[in-house]
Amino acid sequence: MDIPDGAVDTADGAIDEHPFVLSPLVRRQAQDAGVDLTRVQGTGPGGVITRGDVAAAAGAPVRVPAAEGSGVRSSPYARRLAAEQGLVPGDLEGTGPGGALVARDITEGPPASVAVAPPSESPPSEAEAGQPPPEGEAMDVAATEAAEPSTAAADAAADRVRSMRQAIARAMERSNSEIPHYYLGETVDAEPMLDWLTEINAERPPAERLLPAAVVLKATAVALRKFSDFNGYWIDDGFEPGEGIHLGVAINLRRGGLLAPAIRDVDQLPLDDLMEALKDLVERTRSGGLRGSELTDPTITVSNLGDTGVESIHGVITPPQVAFVGVGRITERPWTIDGMLTVRRTLFLSLAGDHRASDGHRGGRFLGAIATNLGRPEKL
């Protein structure tokens, strides 16, 4: 496949070893149970394989049979790919565990750079990972947008948009079938934040100006310090708090699709640094320069439709995260202050919460804390 220049260095670190296991405990458990981790579909953050996944897999046949007549170990998916392309597994060199043949060993035509994993080389379990979309596909979509326009590139781009759509579909299906969502919303007076920004930005050149989005992210992150039960994952029937407050920022891709890579430790970042990080993240998301870890890092997702979107958003949580904060367009509304009617610029804050991990009362207080923080931006 064609990989545009620039995709190679941008994809640095984009390929995580598969299977994706964080915990040594899980590896040991898999070894004890004789579970082949390459065949386990991870349900943890970013498709990470959890103890529950291994336990579930242990109940199923787990040994990968040797490919018939070849004496070569291979995954079923790799065998199918090989068969589709008329290849004999024994002629191919396996790069999986123990030299097993895996899907990435079966390529179409001469091997391209390995820096970006095209969807066709991804094992199915990666494509079904919780994080939409798997990083290999994501990189491709974005990288292709920067490529020289040509029919082939356009076709490839269309394919990757389709792949991303499918990955989003799987994650969102899983979300809506597994996560009992509840939804809360609150209209917030945005004048204090906007006045403060106007004042700050008037003294700054364009390159150093702050956007409301940066303030909203910081306000959310600071609120999460106290409301840590919204920051983390629902894994193995329990809540696991995130290690750090890493906000997944929903960023739309113009050609279609959406990614929510993380800015790490947002509560610790001064606003200027956060603004720089946000600019950088948006630019890299759209040009194809994300690191794979950035897509698996988020401990919660924030969608800020900013000044061009709709007034309110009712989000779908990205499993295994447990919350989604939505920020609508800033819009003028009639407002009362001390019994006097006036017009204020407002925004609609929303929360989609996982009812397994939290309750509406607590969610309401979390939203209230964000609103309070927005009311005193100078303290962020």
Place this chain on the structure above:
Amino acid sequence: MNTNDPRELLIDVLSGIAPESDPATVDPTEDLRDELDLDSMDELNMITRVSARLGIDIPEKDYPLMRTLDGAVDYLTGRMAAPTP
């Protein structure tokens, strides 16, 4: 590209921000944000780049004057004629 023609410069800058669209074909009287699906980050990037290339400050309060291609061309033409705001 090195030009001081505001329209050419704007189209060049916008091509960098929204490479999948063709800014040369936008309706110059319509809101650029709708025409090119720009968000506030794109708008800030546009202002930043235009400002840097022309060496003029563009205060935030003037952003609304630059919301259409024609409007932005008029605004920048005026600012280049009289560089102090």
